[in-house]
Structures are given as structure tokens and as C-alpha cells.
Amino acid sequence: MCGINGLVDFSAPPQGGGRIIKKMNDALAHRGPDGEGVFTSVSGCVTLGSRRLSIVDVAEGGMPIKREYKGHEYAIVANAEFFNHKELRGKLEGKYTFATHSDVEVALYAYIEWGDACVEHLHGQFAFLVYDGSKNRVFLARDRVGIKPLYYGLLAHTLIVSSEPKGILAHPDFRREPDREAIADYFLGILALGKSEPLDRSFFEGIRSLPPGSRAYFDHTGLSVERYHDVSLVRRERPEKELAAEMRREVSRAVLEQIPEEVAYGVGLSGGLDSSIVTVVAARSPTRPSAASAIRCEGGDNPDYEYAKLVAQRERIPLLAPVLSSKDLIRDVDRLVAALDRPFDSVRELGLFGMYRTLHDAGCKVALIGEGSDEFNLGYYYALPGFNEAREACATADGLRSLLKTRVPDVVRYFSPQFLNERVVEEAIDRNVRDYYEGCPAGDSLDRMEYYYIKKFLKGRLDMHDRCAMAHAVEARVPFCDDGVIETSLSVPPRFNLKDETEKAVLRSAFRDMLPEEVVNRRKYGLPESKDTKLHRLVIEAFDAAVAEADAAVWDIIDKTYADTMRKLADERVTEAENGTASPHSLTAPPAISKPLEFRIRHLFVLLTFLRWYRLYFVEKLFS
Known part of the structure; x- marks a missing residue:
């Protein structure tokens, strides 16, 4: 895996392209501590950069990779693992000469061979950019x-590409502005259906995210984006044992x-069903994991450990499960904001941050995790609205739209009227319902809600x-999130997965003989969120300190009066928990969408991280 960057202008070579790419590479140094590379096309119109984390062909697999074929220049940078690269190499070797054992070189020749359709042949997790000298374009x-x-972002005729927004922010001519549509969508998710954010936006105006399952082309006529794949919910009636x-x-x-x-690898082991399955299968392979890492927060009562x-x-x-003290977690807030290039809403993410640090310190370059199983196996059926809770209200597009709009006043209260109003939030709701509910090819409301969460929730995770x-x-x-696993998971009729008030019944049955009975029979339990x-x-x-340090301009975005109200409410609720007049669980329990919004500590925490995000990126100009 790597961090990749690109700077492209077919109208004229970007001035100082090599210097700018070097600066963008520096912003992504954490993604690739093992090496750095820069490519500039003969025309000077294309400059590509990479920071490398060496995992496949450690000795020779550096990037960018450039090749000449039939008199034309080609180059690639990729943040990718192509798991079928050996199979594809066997198909391509008779026609192309390979200089490395890198999977990225295979991807470049796959593009030369199949063009835009190369994505249909590539199996893995990837984001890549190819310069095609034969067509004078990038793909x-x-x-x-x-x-x-x-x-990616556009500055006049120049396309800027990066693995993270911080790479684009490092361009000296890029102007930083908060993206109000992305922010509205994010806060709506926090207060309504769980985390969500637009598939095609970042938190910075003008920095877009290439949506999952999409490809794009940029040449002298401009940029075009198209979807080449979508999730398909095709249920297949078969005996349950056959499905398992x-x-x-x-x-x-x-x-x-x-x-x-x-390279050495580890597993992220939460103690839940999904990560336990990954751990057990890996542990019984010829190449066992070096370690497992679990999240443990000080004062928490989460049984996962x-x-x-x-x-x-x-x-x-x-x-490996070092106890993360409360002070340790708070100290990591700025580090995680800088890693994400955006605010976040829960200490759970700080636990994840600590888990990966533990694996790194143990010498692991790769971590296998259980993410994605819930989205494709109805794992959130008893946890998120639209399934067990409020299912009838979400049975139609109009019903879901109406339910989400009950949270509009709660969202806009956070912000000053000149920054965000109800219309912006309602437009975000309409877009979400249109694209991720009505856009589902299946007609059943349960399938549509599953599609919605696959599109909206999985991206954030x-x-x-x-x-x-x-x-x-x-x-x-x-x-x-493997293609074959997704297809199998989404083929399971829901009635097979929802049994005895538990979810993922087919997955449980499939691995029952490999797991401790206690793990197989566990109901879904969220990531640890300290109730201490x-x-x-x-x-x-920390919120008080962030307010004291806040630049005056942030109060043109955040409503200061409401922020003060939230701070007072947090103090009252925490005091009640300290005195025993309220349960600490009441500070972290998911609020029901069908009821008026109740205060949770995350409602103040997201304000804290928003203030820190604004300070780091708009006052201190991080990565400029």
C-alpha cells in the first residue's frame, strides 16, 4: 500500500510540478515510509508521485512504474493490493515483458491490454492513476x-489527485473552504441513522472523492466520472446448509x-463474531499472524476484551491490548483529526487509532480485520434504525425522508444561520434518499435499507x-469486502440470517465448529466506547480548552450560543452519572430516531473535534 499523488494539465505543463508533487508526497509520508518516487511525462504535462509501504515485491516494487509500449509512454501509481496479480501475470506474460514481481506492474499492463475494462479483471482493494501517452489522458x-x-480537485485546467485531502491541501494554490454540504450530511448522520458522509465529497470545498466502484478520465476536454460497478442484492433460494x-x-x-x-501481519480482534472468524482462519493457515490486537479503554465495561x-x-x-487511559485518548484527538482531515464523533475511533499503533509497534505491516460483514449480512438489524426499529416508518422513500427530516432542526442548531440552513440539510436528505434508497435496484424495503447502509455507513467505516x-x-x-464474499452474503434470504433475535445466522452456522460457543452465540455489540x-x-x-483557543472566525460557522448550551448540558448529565442519579450508559447509548433527540456525550465530542479541525486546518494551516 502507498500514498499516491498526481498533477495533470494538458493545456500547459504545471509550473513547478516536480516541486509541488514532492510537497504532496511529504504530506503523505505516513502512508509510505519505505520509499518515494516521482514521474514526469516527456511532455511535462503529467507529474505523478508516490510514497511506498513495501508489502509485495519488497525489493523491486518501487513506484511510479513507467513503461514504453508501441512507442507510447505509460506510467502508474497505485495504492493497491491486487490479490489476483499472479493469475493475471500468467495471462499477460506472453505479450508483455515484466521487470518486477510487483502487482502494480501487472495492473499497468492490464490497463494497456484491456483499457478502461481493466477494472473488470482486477481483484482486490485499490485506487490507482495511469498516464496513457497513447491517448494523452490519465485514467x-x-x-x-x-x-x-x-x-481529486480541479484548479482551472489542472487536475490534482491524492490518496488523502491533505495531499491536495499541500498544493500552494488550493484555497481552503469548509464544504457545508458534506458537513450537513455528516451531522445528519450523527443525529439520525449513524455515521454517514457523501460518497463523492470531502470536508473541503472543491476536494471530491472518487466514489466506490467508479473510474474517471481526464484529458484536454476535462474530467468525466462514471460508475462501473454497483452492489447487487440478488437473493437465491437454497437450502440453509448449502448457503452456510x-x-x-x-x-x-x-x-x-x-x-x-x-511481511509480518496481525489481526484486529474485537472479540465479536466477524473478527474472530478472520482470526481463526488466519491462525490455522500455514502463515500465522504475529499478533492480535484488541481495544481496551480505561473504566469501560465492554466485554469484548x-x-x-x-x-x-x-x-x-x-x-496485545494495552489499556488506553482517558488521558491517552484525549491526547490523540488532534492526531486523529490530522489523520482523517475531518472531525469525528466518538472515542471509539480513538480506540481504533490505538489498536493500529499497537500492531505497528509489534512489527506488523498488514492487519486483517472483520469490517464489512455487518453491512452485507444484516449485522445492524437490531442496532440501527430502518430495520427492527422504525422499520414501518422506513418502508417507503417518503417515510424515510419524513423520518430524517425530523432531525433537521437538531442539525441546524449547531451552526450559524449564514453557514447552514434547513434547506441545505433537506437537500442532503433528498439526495441520500434518491441515491441510496430509491437507487437500490431491489424493491423490498429491507433490501433498500441494507443498500442504504452499505452505501452510506460502510464508506465511513x-x-x-x-x-x-x-x-x-x-x-x-x-x-x-471481497467480491465473492459480498456476492454470497447478499444472496442469503433475510429470513435465514434473522433468527432467535440474533443476526448473521448463516455466518454463525458456517463457522460454528471453529469458534468458542460463547463467541458464536454473541449478539452484535458495538466497538468499545468508554462509559468512564x-x-x-x-x-x-478539552472542549473548554478548544473554545478558549478558537479563532473568532469559527463562530461564523458554529453557533456559539448553542455550543455553550451543549457544554452546560454535558456537565449536567456527567454530574448525574458521577452522582449515581443516572446511568453512565445513558451518555453513550444510541438515541432512537423515532423519539425526540436525547443528549449523548458524542454530541459535545463532535463539537470538540470540529473546533480542533478548524484550528488545525484553517488557522494553523496544517499540510500547507
Whole structure:
């Protein structure tokens, strides 16, 4: 895996292109500590850069890779793992001469051979950019569900591409402005249906995200983006045992396929069903993981660690789970904001950040994780609205739209009227319902809600893992987002997955004989979110410090009066929890969409991280 950058202008060579790409590479140094490279086309119109985390062909697989074919110049930079590169290499070797064993070189020749259709042949997690001298254009592509990020921006005739927004922000001519549509969408998600953000936007105006399953072309006529793949919910009626057997084959294949051959790897072991399956399959492979890492927060009552310990001991894998103190978590707020290039809303993400740091310190370059299983196997059925809760209200597009619009006043209260009004939030709701509910090819309302969460929720989860992992030079791999695993998961009729008030029944059945019974029978439990009131008190103190340090301009965005109200409410609720007159759980429990919004500590925490994001990026000009 790597960090990639691109600077392209077919009207005239970008002035100082090499110097700018070097600066963009520096902004992504954390993604690739093992090497750096720059390519400039003969015309000078295209400059590509990369920072490398060496995993495949460690010795010779540096980038950018450039080749000449039939008198034309080609080059590629990729943030990718192509798991079928050996198979493709066998098909291409008779026609092309390979100089390395790199999977990225295979991808370049796949593009030369099949052109735009190369994405149909590539199997893996990827975001890449190819310069095609034969057509005088660049080609961009991203994997089917968006495991690997890719951002772009336009400055007049110049296309700027990077793995993270910070790479584009490093361009000296890029003007920083908050993107109000992305911010509205994000806060709506926090207050309504769980985290969400637009598939095609960042938190900075003018920096767009290439959507999952999309490819793009840029030449002298401009930029065009098209979707080449969409999630397909095609249920297949088969005996349950047959479904379970296929699930086991596909998941096991994906895990084994994603185990690296040349570097040490670990597993993220939460103690839940999905990460336990990944851990057990990996542990029984010829190349065992070096370690497992679990999240443990000081003062938390989350039982995940005990289940993780049970699995790790049974499989004889070292379990690394240092206790993250409340002070440690708060100290990491700015680091995670800088890793994400945006605010975030929960200390859970700080736990993930710490987990990947632990794996890095243990010498792991790759981490296998269980992310993606919930989205494709109805894992959120009892956790998120639109399934078990408020299912009737979400049975139609109009019903979902009406339900979401009950949260519009709650969103706009956070912001000054000149920055964000109800119309912007309502437009975000209309766009979400149109694209991610009505846009689902299936007609059943349950399928449509599953499609909605796959589109909206999964992107945020995959982005979070990518940034937390790559901030520590670790590549996160997600076997449950493998193409074959997704197809099998979405073929399961819902009635087979929802049994005895649990979810993912087919997956449980598929691996029952490999897992401790206690893990197989566990209901879905969220990532650890410390209920320690000491942490909540530190959140309030950190918020006070952020307010004291805030630049006056941020109050043109955030409503200062409402921020003060939220701070007062947080103090009251935390005091009640400290005194025992209220349960600490009431500060972290998911609020029901069908009821008036109740205060949660995350409602203040997201204000804290927003203030820090604004300070870091618009006052201190991080990565400029």
C-alpha cells in the first residue's frame, strides 16, 4: 500500500510540478515510509508521485512504474493490493515483458491490454492513476466498495489527485473552504441513522472523492466520472446448509488470499463474531499472524476484551491490548483529526487509532480485520434504525425522508444561520434518499435499507480504518469486502440470517465448529466506547480548552450560543452519572430516531473535534 499523488494539465505543463508533487508526497509520508518516487511525462504535462509501504515485491516494487509500449509512454501509481496479480501475470506474460514481481506492474499492463475494462479483471482493494501517452489522458479507478481512498480537485485546467485531502491541501494554490454540504450530511448522520458522509465529497470545498466502484478520465476536454460497478442484492433460494457451506468457502478463501507473503501481519480482534472468524482462519493457515490486537479503554465495561482473549488463547496468538487511559485518548484527538482531515464523533475511533499503533509497534505491516460483514449480512438489524426499529416508518422513500427530516432542526442548531440552513440539510436528505434508497435496484424495503447502509455507513467505516491504519504505516485488509464474499452474503434470504433475535445466522452456522460457543452465540455489540465518567469529564475540559483557543472566525460557522448550551448540558448529565442519579450508559447509548433527540456525550465530542479541525486546518494551516 502507498500514498499516491498526481498533477495533470494538458493545456500547459504545471509550473513547478516536480516541486509541488514532492510537497504532496511529504504530506503523505505516513502512508509510505519505505520509499518515494516521482514521474514526469516527456511532455511535462503529467507529474505523478508516490510514497511506498513495501508489502509485495519488497525489493523491486518501487513506484511510479513507467513503461514504453508501441512507442507510447505509460506510467502508474497505485495504492493497491491486487490479490489476483499472479493469475493475471500468467495471462499477460506472453505479450508483455515484466521487470518486477510487483502487482502494480501487472495492473499497468492490464490497463494497456484491456483499457478502461481493466477494472473488470482486477481483484482486490485499490485506487490507482495511469498516464496513457497513447491517448494523452490519465485514467483513475477505485475498487468496488471503496476500501482504498482517492480524492481529486480541479484548479482551472489542472487536475490534482491524492490518496488523502491533505495531499491536495499541500498544493500552494488550493484555497481552503469548509464544504457545508458534506458537513450537513455528516451531522445528519450523527443525529439520525449513524455515521454517514457523501460518497463523492470531502470536508473541503472543491476536494471530491472518487466514489466506490467508479473510474474517471481526464484529458484536454476535462474530467468525466462514471460508475462501473454497483452492489447487487440478488437473493437465491437454497437450502440453509448449502448457503452456510458456500459462506465458509468464500470467507476462508478471502482470508487466506489476503495473508501477505513477504511481511509480518496481525489481526484486529474485537472479540465479536466477524473478527474472530478472520482470526481463526488466519491462525490455522500455514502463515500465522504475529499478533492480535484488541481495544481496551480505561473504566469501560465492554466485554469484548474477554471474548478476544478467549479466541486468542485458544488459537495460541499473542493478544496485545494495552489499556488506553482517558488521558491517552484525549491526547490523540488532534492526531486523529490530522489523520482523517475531518472531525469525528466518538472515542471509539480513538480506540481504533490505538489498536493500529499497537500492531505497528509489534512489527506488523498488514492487519486483517472483520469490517464489512455487518453491512452485507444484516449485522445492524437490531442496532440501527430502518430495520427492527422504525422499520414501518422506513418502508417507503417518503417515510424515510419524513423520518430524517425530523432531525433537521437538531442539525441546524449547531451552526450559524449564514453557514447552514434547513434547506441545505433537506437537500442532503433528498439526495441520500434518491441515491441510496430509491437507487437500490431491489424493491423490498429491507433490501433498500441494507443498500442504504452499505452505501452510506460502510464508506465511513472503511475510511476510518484506512486512515487509522495508514497513520501508523499499517495496511488494513478486509476479507468480508471481497467480491465473492459480498456476492454470497447478499444472496442469503433475510429470513435465514434473522433468527432467535440474533443476526448473521448463516455466518454463525458456517463457522460454528471453529469458534468458542460463547463467541458464536454473541449478539452484535458495538466497538468499545468508554462509559468512564472520568473520560467524559476530560471531554468537557478539552472542549473548554478548544473554545478558549478558537479563532473568532469559527463562530461564523458554529453557533456559539448553542455550543455553550451543549457544554452546560454535558456537565449536567456527567454530574448525574458521577452522582449515581443516572446511568453512565445513558451518555453513550444510541438515541432512537423515532423519539425526540436525547443528549449523548458524542454530541459535545463532535463539537470538540470540529473546533480542533478548524484550528488545525484553517488557522494553523496544517499540510500547507
